[in-house]
Amino acid sequence: MKKLRQYLSRFALLCALLALALPKVQAGSSAEATVGVDRFGADAIREFALKVNDRLDEKKVNVAIIARAGRPRSEMPAGISYTHVAFVVFEPVRAPDQSVFYTYAVYNLYQGGKGQEDHSYLKQDLTYDFVAGVAEPDVAVCVPTEALQARIVQVIRSPAYAALHIPNYNLLANPWVDRYDNCVSHTLKVCVAALYQTDDRARIYRDIRMYFRPTPVHLGAVKSIGSHFIAGLRHDDRDASGLQTATYDSLKAFLEQNGLVKESFVVKM
C-alpha cells in the first residue's frame, strides 16, 4: 500500500514536471536550433549560395534534387543525413522591376509555422533561401537523367504539382500511405508522376508501394515516447513493420537503382 502510494505520488510529480517541461521543449525546438546566418554568418551563407549555384551551373545542371541538414547530424535519428529536400530548376525569373534574369529557382514543401506544424505549404524561393536553413555546412545534389529532368519540370509546371500535395504534414510521413506529406514524400511523388507521365494519384501510390523502399526509422524507447508529444509528427500512418519514411538517401537510392541518376555530389561550404 505504501509502495503504491509512493509510486502514485512519483507519477503525479512526473506528470507535473512533464506538463511544465514539454511546452518549452516544443516551443524552443525549432527556435533554438541555430541555422544559416545565425550559425555561420551572413557572408558565409551568401558565399555558400553562390558556390552551390556555381557548381550547378558549371555542370550545366537544369533540374536537380537538393538536400540540406536543418539540424545538427548528431541530433538526427540513425540513417537520416538530411532533413529537407527540394527541386532546383535553372530558369528565367522575373524581378519586381520586371526585368528577367536566369537563376536557380527552388521548389519546396515547407512545414507550417508556429501553431500550424501539422500543415505544410508549397513555396518557390531561391538557392539562397535553401542555404539559409543549413545547420550543417553542406548541400547534397542528385541530378536525374536529362530525360527525367525534362519530365520533372513538366510536372512542376502543371497543376499536378499542387494536386499531389497533401497539406496534412507528418514529419515522418509513410510514403506508402496517401494520408500525409513531408518534403521528401512530395518530391518522390513528383518523380514518380514524371517517370510514368501520370497525375493519377492512386497509380502513383501503387507504384511507390511496389518499387520504393522507405528508410526505417528506429527511435529507441525514449525518443518514441517523446515523439508522441511533437506537433507535426503523426503515428496513424505507420507501417506494421514500424516507422518508415522517405529520406534523401532512400530517394537517391531509388533513382540510382532504376538508372535515373546522371550524377550526385555534395557541395561543401
Added chain:
Amino acid sequence: MPGMDFINYPVERRNGYAGGVMKTSLKSISSLVIALGFGAAVLSAQSTAASTHASNAVTLSGAASQETAAAAADSAAGAVRVGSAALAVPVWMSGAAVTGSGAVIASAGSTVASAGAAQTKAAERLWDFSTSDPQQRPALNRQRSVPAPAKPAVVTPAVDPTPAEAARKL
C-alpha cells in the same frame, strides 16, 4: 528496509532515508524529462522555411483548399499564387512563358491544357532547357541570385563650422 515502520524509524536515519528516496526519484524523474524532451527536440521542425529569407517568392497552395480556387483566378499557371512580396518569380508562373521554340510548356495529366493555353496569352520567347538548344543556354546571373552583401554603415563625422562662424555664435 522491507517491513520497517517508517514512523518508528530513528529520525536522523529517517531523514536520510526520506531524503535518499526523494533525491533518487527526483534525479530519475528529471533525467526522464530531459530525455523525453531531447527525444522531442531531436525530431521536430525539419522542413521549416529559413527565417532569414531575403527572397520570399511564391507560395503554391494546396489543391484541395479554397485558396486554390482563388489562386487559379489570379494566375495563369493554375494552382499557383504569386505573393505580393515576391522578389523573383519564375517567368512561367507569371503567365508570360512560352518556350524558345514557341511551344506551350507541356505538362503531365489531363487537366493541363487550360493552364498551357493561358500561358500563351502573354507570349515571351525565353530559353527553356526542355525545348531549347543547350548550346544557347544563357548565363547564370550570379549577383542577382543572392542578396547584395550587407554594407557596413558609413559614419560621417560631423563637420564643425569654421572658428570664425563658431565665434559669431558666441
